[in-house]
Amino acid sequence: MISIRQLEFSYSPSARPVLKGIDLEIPENALFGLLGPNGAGKTTLLSILAGLIPCPAGCLFVDGRDMSEADNRSAARLSLVPQEYAFYLPLTVRENLTFFAGVQGVPKAEMDARIHEAAGQTGLEERLDSRAGKLSGGLKRRLNLAIGLLNRPRLLLLDEPTVGIDPHSRHFILETIRQLGRNGTTVIYTSHYMEEVEELCDQIAIMDHGQILRNGTLTELLAEAPQSVRGRQSTLESLFLDLTTRGLRD
């Protein structure tokens, strides 16, 4: 179980807050969808969960352990797959996986097995000797994901993992995430594709301007939706637009 309590964050003391008192409980084994317009604060929240941005004590707990302490953080086995491609284009898939397995502290004796496991989960076994820079967009996304799986995460944070790829690769990545969920990984997933979140996630939060506006199952969210939304076709997208429309965003 992940508990976020009254989490506040600003990028600098003089800047306006980007996260404003976030409270969230994310159950173990959840496939949790985090939705929000551009600039809502999703990536910042994931970066704090992943430890890229330090969090103050008392704001973030995994299984009751405070994530501001380094030992608790490594025991939690978190992994973040960022929006950007986070690997070296001139290296092969195998070289990238080997490098990042080393960075993540995978023991030497387990290195080969972990690389084959992550490549197998993401359908990259046949591409281990291909140069990363030569892969299609979909395969690059899969390599990003494979790197995030090398530490066999208990909690996987995915920041828009299907952006800009074809339907086959998208389907493959969604199936991989579903399978990880079935095998006990807790997944927090951000996306701008509402239908993906509706299909994949068992719990959904909608955030904007650094605050959680709604949080629950799809059924709960739609039941709480205002009459104006329920009267129309009850989709997550119509609720999202109803909650977050403030004119055109960037």
Ligand SMILES: Nc1ncnc2c1ncn2[C@@H]1O[C@H](COP(=O)(O)OP(=O)(O)OP(=O)(O)O)[C@@H](O)[C@H]1O
């Ligand atoms: N490194 C940074 N320094 C200063 N401000 C930042 C930094 N990163 C993000 N911000 C600001 O914080 C706010 C939240 O940004 P964030 O990237 O977390 O939103 P997001 O919901 O992930 O958006 P998107 O959907 O576009 O990825 C925005 O106003 C953004 O301009």
